[in-house]
Amino acid sequence: MIESTxxxxxxxxxxxxxxxxxxxxxGLSKTFHKRGLNALDDVxxxxxxxxxxxxxxxxxxxxxxxxxxxxxxxxxxxxxxLLNGVEVTGPRQDIGIxxxxxxxxxxxTSLENVLLPIEIRSGSAAAQERSADALQLLELVGLGGxxxxxxxxxxxxxxxxxxxxxxxxxGPAILLLDEPFGALDELTREYMNVELQRICRExxxxxxxxxxxxxxxxxxxxxxxxMSARPGRIATIVDVDLPRPRTLDxxxxxxxxxxxxxxxxxxNMGIGEGGEE
Amino acid sequence: xxxxxxxxAGPVEMSDAEALWYSGKWIDRVPQxxxxxxxxxxxxxxxxxxxxxxxxxxxxxxxxxxxFEELWDTTKNIVSGGHIAEGLWITTQEVVWxxxxxxxxxxxxxxxxxETRLGKRAVMPYLVSFNALPKVAFAPVFVAWFGFGVNSxxxxxxxxxxxxxxxxxxxxxxAADDDTxxxxxxxxSSRWQTLRKLKLPSAxxxxxxxxxxxxxxxxxxxVVGEYLGGGHGLGELIRFSAQTLRIDRVFALIxxxxxxxxxxxxxxxxxxxxxxxxxxxxxxxxxxTG
Ligand SMILES: Nc1ncnc2c1ncn2[C@@H]1O[C@H](COP(=O)(O)OP(=O)(O)O)[C@@H](O)[C@H]1O
Ligand SMILES: [Mg+2]
Numbered sequence: 112m113i114e115s116t117x118x119x120x121x122x123x124x125x126x127x128x129x130x131x132x133x134x135x136x137x138g139l140s141k142t143f144h145k146r147g148l149n150a151l152d153d154v155x156x157x158x159x160x161x162x163x164x165x166x167x168x169x170x171x172x173x174x175x176x177x178x179x180x181x182x183x184x185x186x187x188x189x190x191x192x193l194l195n196g197v198e199v200t201g202p203r204q205d206i207g208i209x210x211x212x213x214x215x216x217x218x219x220t221s222l223e224n225v226l227l228p229i230e231i232r233s234g235s236a237a238a239q240e241r242s243a244d245a246l247q248l249l250e251l252v253g254l255g256g257x258x259x260x261x262x263x264x265x266x267x268x269x270x271x272x273x274x275x276x277x278x279x280x281x282g283p284a285i286l287l288l289d290e291p292f293g294a295l296d297e298l299t300r301e302y303m304n305v306e307l308q309r310i311c312r313e314x315x316x317x318x319x320x321x322x323x324x325x326x327x328x329x330x331x332x333x334x335x336x337x338m339s340a341r342p343g344r345i346a347t348i349v350d351v352d353l354p355r356p357r358t359l360d361x362x363x364x365x366x367x368x369x370x371x372x373x374x375x376x377x378x379n380m381g382i383g384e385g386g387e388e
Numbered sequence: 389x390x391x392x393x394x395x396x397a398g399p400v401e402m403s404d405a406e407a408l409w410y411s412g413k414w415i416d417r418v419p420q421x422x423x424x425x426x427x428x429x430x431x432x433x434x435x436x437x438x439x440x441x442x443x444x445x446x447x448x449x450x451x452x453x454x455x456f457e458e459l460w461d462t463t464k465n466i467v468s469g470g471h472i473a474e475g476l477w478i479t480t481q482e483v484v485w486x487x488x489x490x491x492x493x494x495x496x497x498x499x500x501x502x503e504t505r506l507g508k509r510a511v512m513p514y515l516v517s518f519n520a521l522p523k524v525a526f527a528p529v530f531v532a533w534f535g536f537g538v539n540s541x542x543x544x545x546x547x548x549x550x551x552x553x554x555x556x557x558x559x560x561x562x563a564a565d566d567d568t569x570x571x572x573x574x575x576x577s578s579r580w581q582t583l584r585k586l587k588l589p590s591a592x593x594x595x596x597x598x599x600x601x602x603x604x605x606x607x608x609x610x611v612v613g614e615y616l617g618g619g620h621g622l623g624e625l626i627r628f629s630a631q632t633l634r635i636d637r638v639f640a641l642i643x644x645x646x647x648x649x650x651x652x653x654x655x656x657x658x659x660x661x662x663x664x665x666x667x668x669x670x671x672x673x674x675x676x677t678g
Contacts, residue, residue, distance in 0.1 A: 218666040
C-alpha cells in the first residue's frame with residue numbers, strides 16, 4: 112500500500128536526516144464502510160524526535176480516528192504508518208496513549224495503575240520489579256507519596272497525572288494524547304499544560320496531542336496541524352517558534368496572540384471549506 | 389436493574405437539590421430512629437385496634453399480644469430442638485443450596501452470555517423475556533420432575549434466584565467503558581486478561597445487586613416449593629398452621645422465614661462492602677459517616 116512515488120517526493124523535499132524521524136505517515140485514509148463515511152483522506156505527516164505536535168480541528172473531523180490508527184487500535188483503509196522505521200500493524204509497547212478520561216482502574220492504587228501495562232505485557236513479577244521506576248515517575252509528575260492512594264481520593268488533575276505515568280512507564284517512542292485535559296477546569300488545565308511541557312522536555316518525548324483549545328495547542332506545540340472536516344485531512348501546518356520553556360505569561364504576548372489568531376483563521380477556513388462540500 | 393432492599397434501610401441522606409424542596413419539614417429535625425420507632429408503634433397500635441374491635445374474627449386475625457406470645461413459644465420450641473427447629477433447619481438448607489447453585493450457575497452463565505457475541509445477541513433477549521414470566525408458576529412442574537422431597541424445593545429456589553444473577557452478571561460484563569477497553573487493547577491485553585483485570589471487577593457492583601435479589605428470591609422459591617406439600621420445612625408448617633386456623637403461628641413462622649432471608653442478604657451485603665470498597669456507593673458511605 113506504499114505509494115512509492117509519493118514517499119520519494121517527500122523525502123526529496125525534506126533534507127533532514129532520516130533517523131530524526133519518529134513517525135512517518137503517508138497517504139493514510141480511513142473509510143467507515145458501515146456508514147460510508149470518509150473519516151480521513153490522504154493524510155501525510157512526519158513527526159520528528161523530541162517535538163510536540165498539536166492537532167486541532169472541528170469536532171468529528173477524524174482527530175480521534177487518526178490517533179487510534181496511529182496507536183494501532185483500528186486499521187487504516189489505506190496508507191502506511193512507520194514508527195521508528197517499522198510499520199504499525201497493531202498495538203505496540205513503544206506507543207503510549209492517553210484519553211480525555213483518566214481511565215484508571217478504581218480498585219487499584221496509583222502505583223498499581225501505573226504498573227498495569229507492565230503487568231499485562233510481562234506479568235505481575237515483572238511489574239513488581241519495576242515499582243521503583245513507577246515510583247520515580249509518580250515523583251516526576253508531582254505525585255510523590257500518593258502511590259498507595261486510590262483513584263476516588265484523587266482530583267481530576269491528579270488522576271490525569273497518574274495516567275501520564277502509566278503512559279510513560281513502558282518508555283514509549285511516541286506519546287498519543289486525545290484531548291487529555293479536556294475534562295479539567297481552566298486553571299487546572301493551564302497548570303497541567305506547564306507540567307506536560309516540563310515532563311516532555313525532561314523525557315525528551317515525541318508527542319502528538321489532539322485538542323480543541325487553540326491556546327493550549329499553541330502553548331505546547333512546535334507545530335500545530337489544523338484539520339478540516341469531511342473528508343478529514345490536514346489543511347495547514349502552523350509552525351510555533353516561541354522559545355522554550357514556555358510560561359503562562361507568554362500567553363499574553365503579541366507573538367502568542369498572533370499565532371492563536373493564525374490558527375483560528377486556518378480553522379475557520381477549514382470549516383468553511385467543509386461546509387461547502 | 390433489580391430492586392435493592394438495602395435502599396429501604398439505613399440513614400437516608402438528602403442531596404442539596406432535594407433539600408431545597410423539603411427543607412424545614414419537621415421530619416428532618418427528628419432523629420431517624422425516633423421516626424422509625426414511632427411509625428412501628430403506630431402500626432402495632434392499628435393492628436391491635438383492628439384485632440380488639442374484632443372487625444374480623446379473632447381466630448383469623450390474632451392481635452399483637454397473641455402473636456408475640458406464639459413467637460415466644462416458637463422460639464422456645466426451636467431452642468429446645470423441637471419440630472419447628474427441624475423445619476427451620478430444613479428450609480435453611482433449601483434456601484442456602486438454592487442460593488449457592490443459583491449464584492454459581494447464574495454467575496458462570498452470565499459471564500458467558502455477557503462476554504460472547506452469540507450470548508449478547510441471541511441468548512440475552514430470551515433471558516430478559518423469560519425473566520418477565522411468573523416463575524413460581526413452574527413449581528408444580530418441578531414437583532413432577534423431582535418429587536415431593538427436598539430436591540424439588542432446592543430446584544425451585546435455584547430456578548427463581550438464578551435469573552437476577554445471570555441477567556445482572558451479563559449486564560455487568562458490559563459495564564467497562566470504551567476508553568478503558570481501548571486502553572487494554574493498546575496494552576495488548578489478551579481476552580482472558582481483559583476479563584480478569586477489567587471486566588469482572590467492573591461487573592462486581594452488578595453481580596452483587598443480582599446476588600442480593602437472589603438471596604431474597606431463594607427464600608421465596610423454597611417456600612413456594614414447600615407449599616405444594618411433601619416436606620417438613622417452615623413452608624409446610626405454615627401451610628398446616630393456616631389450614632388448622634393457627635394464624636398466630638403462621639405469623640410467628642413468617643418471622644423466622646424473614647430471619648433466614650435477612651441473614652443471607654446481610655451476608656451478601658457484607659461481602660459486597662468488603663470487595664467493593666472502591667465503588668461509588670461505598671465511597672459516599674465512607675465520606676458520609678467519616
Ligand atoms: N467506529 C466508527 N464507526 C463509524 N463511524 C465512526 C467510528 N468512529 C468514528 N466515526 C465517525 O468518524 C468521524 C470522525 O470521528 P472522530 O475521529 O471521533 O472525530 P473527532 O475526534 O475529530 O471529533 C465522525 O463523523 C464519527 O462519527
Ligand atoms: Mg475525538
